[in-house]
Amino acid sequence: MKKFFSWFLGILFTVIVLVAGIFAYWYFGSTNYHLTGVPVLNYHQVNNRYETCLTMKPENFEAQMKYLHDNDYHSITQEQFDAYMRGEGSLPDRPVLITFDDGYVDNYEFAYPIMKKYGFRGTIFLIMNLMEKPGYLTWNMVKEMSDDGMEFGSHTISHKPLTSFDRDGVRKELQESKAMIEARTGKVCNFIAFPEGKFNAMVMEETKNAGYDYGFTVETGRDFPWDDHYDLDRVPFFEGPVSFKHFRFRLTFSAFSALLWKTHAYFANMEMTKPLAEHIPQP
């Protein structure tokens, strides 16, 4: 019995040391992109008008940009991201790619000036059918921001999930949106965010055929050069009142928390394991 007890203690000790080691690795290495990948931050609206799950208050957005600035994070361009994903070039320390989905007018009114103040730039994914509509960006705003270093990507023509179209429909959504953005900005558009994050093998194939180099989803995680370039994770910051503490935690541990999110989703998928999923946090 005594022998069993000391054996048990030995194993327990080993597990504790291992867990502490992994934690320290993630914590202290979490800002080294070689070890833990590049976080692609995903925002939607930045305004004081609405209180939806997509909306972040400008003051909260500013606090986050200030934190990034004060802690030596650097926003990277599409070109830098592309070089990293092809395994070429080197990034500045603590790189982040800042992205916005849907093309809300508040990206121009609030997010862009705040980012500019801290020396950051980012990518806005536009929906063609909503351009110039109330609450959304105009092409003049897009051109002005584009000339000043902001970048753009496609969020398709209609914003309907690409998985809901047949192959011809998918092609149209992909090709026409790409051509429109390129005509308006005078710059190549090879980044796309899939509406609702939905895609399948056919969508990925057509995305590549249409000339896009990168496709982003709404799955949580960071991106590594060896990831599928048409199934790229992001770090979501659009669930309404994300506290500053939560922002910092999610930014630092996004490589780690992705594992929990994926495990949660995996268990939530099957009837039998659904109750288990409730016990797995989604940080």
Ligand SMILES: [Zn+2]
């Ligand atoms: Zn969207």
